[in-house]
Amino acid sequence: MSAINEGGSYHSTPQMSLIEILFPGLGMVSASAKHLLANNLEGYTGLLCTFGISVLFARYAVRYVWEIVRNYFTSTIYVSYYDEAYDMLVDWVADQPFVHNAHSLIARVRSPQRANNNQNLTKKKPLTFSPWDGSFLFWYKGHLLILHCAVKEHREDLYISSIGLNANILKNLIEDCRERYLKDTQRKISVFEHRDGEWKKARLRPVRPISTVIMDKQVKDDILRDVDEFLDQNMQDWYAERGIPYKRGYLLFGPPGTGKSSFSLSLAGKHELDIYTLQLSNISDSTMMRLFAELPPYCIVLLEDVDTAGVGRRDSVDADQESESKSAVTLSGLLNVLDGVSSQESRILIMTTNHIEHLDEALIRPGRSDKKVHFKLADQNISTQLFHTVFKQVPNQKQCNEEYDDDTIKALARDFASKVPEQVFSPAEVLSFLLEHKKSPLDAVSCVESWVANAKY
Numbered sequence: 001m002s003a004i005n006e007g008g009s010y011h012s013t014p015q016m017s018l019i020e021i022l023f024p025g026l027g028m029v030s031a032s033a034k035h036l037l038a039n040n041l042e043g044y045t046g047l048l049c050t051f052g053i054s055v056l057f058a059r060y061a062v063r064y065v066w067e068i069v070r071n072y073f074t075s076t077i078y079v080s081y082y083d084e085a086y087d088m089l090v091d092w093v094a095d096q097p098f099v100h101n102a103h104s105l106i107a108r109v110r111s112p113q114r115a116n117n118n119q120n121l122t123k124k125k126p127l128t129f130s131p132w133d134g135s136f137l138f139w140y141k142g143h144l145l146i147l148h149c150a151v152k153e154h155r156e157d158l159y160i161s162s163i164g165l166n167a168n169i170l171k172n173l174i175e176d177c178r179e180r181y182l183k184d185t186q187r188k189i190s191v192f193e194h195r196d197g198e199w200k201k202a203r204l205r206p207v208r209p210i211s212t213v214i215m216d217k218q219v220k221d222d223i224l225r226d227v228d229e230f231l232d233q234n235m236q237d238w239y240a241e242r243g244i245p246y247k248r249g250y251l252l253f254g255p256p257g258t259g260k261s262s263f264s265l266s267l268a269g270k271h272e273l274d275i276y277t278l279q280l281s282n283i284s285d286s287t288m289m290r291l292f293a294e295l296p297p298y299c300i301v302l303l304e305d306v307d308t309a310g311v312g313r314r315d316s317v318d319a320d321q322e323s324e325s326k327s328a329v330t331l332s333g334l335l336n337v338l339d340g341v342s343s344q345e346s347r348i349l350i351m352t353t354n355h356i357e358h359l360d361e362a363l364i365r366p367g368r369s370d371k372k373v374h375f376k377l378a379d380q381n382i383s384t385q386l387f388h389t390v391f392k393q394v395p396n397q398k399q400c401n402e403e404y405d406d407d408t409i410k411a412l413a414r415d416f417a418s419k420v421p422e423q424v425f426s427p428a429e430v431l432s433f434l435l436e437h438k439k440s441p442l443d444a445v446s447c448v449e450s451w452v453a454n455a456k457y
């Protein structure tokens, strides 16, 4: 251990050594102070120097003591930005009184989906503030806690610490955040996307009743029964006893706007499952493998438009090109991940495509796509049901449509559907037309022929 003597050289003393052990660097600071004063820096200059050095040292000492306290006398829970616990904690923190006194904050526009049920969202683009980049003290159930926000490359990780070596109060807090978050997100589906090679919750979508996705009744009943059966409580054991991997895959195919994505979201809502969506065109095989390995049990993995992701038929893909591809998923990479050990069990895979004919046989064989569901353009039945969806009599809206009783609506629906040519328009197109005339079913019927003529011919 060294200090500076009057001549500027270094020497060691036992006292200094002890101080240096407790506060590394203090010896240097105090020797420098002595040195300055010994050189006859008098009056205010000397005082100012001493004061400055003391302040510097005090800050250093406080930080040092704090590090010791933090490491040996506190408990800490770390919450990663990429984990859903982060969303739970941030939502809770944003509503805490200590946020008002925080000196470093981040402002976010809170989307209506993320707002609490009891929050007034009449204001356009409501703002929410949360602490950012710093440490913040607050009280929780009589305990003094510290929230530390550590910003790294535009993202922040959170740490909460309490005094004492028992982390129970911190666990209680996270559990409270979780309960509150689940209450706020009831009847909503969490949609996860990949960001920086990790899953991150991107949005909450309101649950859409499966009855509002209009398709052939038999086809719908068949797939719903299949999913119900797969998710049955005893099914995992059933699969395990027979050594069959517990996973199920569906391929939804058909023209754009026929309800493939809507059906997937409704299915997730019906079974209270989260959806993990992957855009295969902008990730590599290794990233995809890691993401699949990190999937939680019981979720839906949605691979949309698989035909556009460069995983088309093997005969149309240059073998060299496939093996060299480092930035996009390859067909063999995808097949490996769907079958491999890293692929999470107890998950439902849904692939959607507009062009089933562009997909390799290997991708759509049973085991990877256990059921293939054809989503069709609107036929008479679909057009009739869409008409009912838009003009159905809702009790508290009856006064708007009181001149139309159920029988009249039925008759108008039949009339409307007979004027829409079969297998020409997608349900999305028919729905869009009906919404333009949502105030008047009569208008919808009288305008449909000219719409058909203008739209397609």
Ligand SMILES: Nc1ncnc2c1ncn2[C@@H]1O[C@H](COP(=O)(O)OP(=O)(O)OP(=O)(O)O)[C@@H](O)[C@H]1O
Residues within 6 Å of the ligand: 212, 213, 214, 215, 254, 255, 256, 257, 258, 259, 260, 261, 262, 263, 353, 354, 375, 427, 428, 429, 431
């Ligand atoms: N069968 C349907 N029943 C009810 N609504 C539908 C149906 N098909 C489409 N729609 C409506 O049209 C819109 C687009 O549908 P959706 O995105 O589900 O189609 P998609 O088949 O997934 O299209 P794409 O192949 O382009 O992804 C949705 O808002 C949905 O409400």
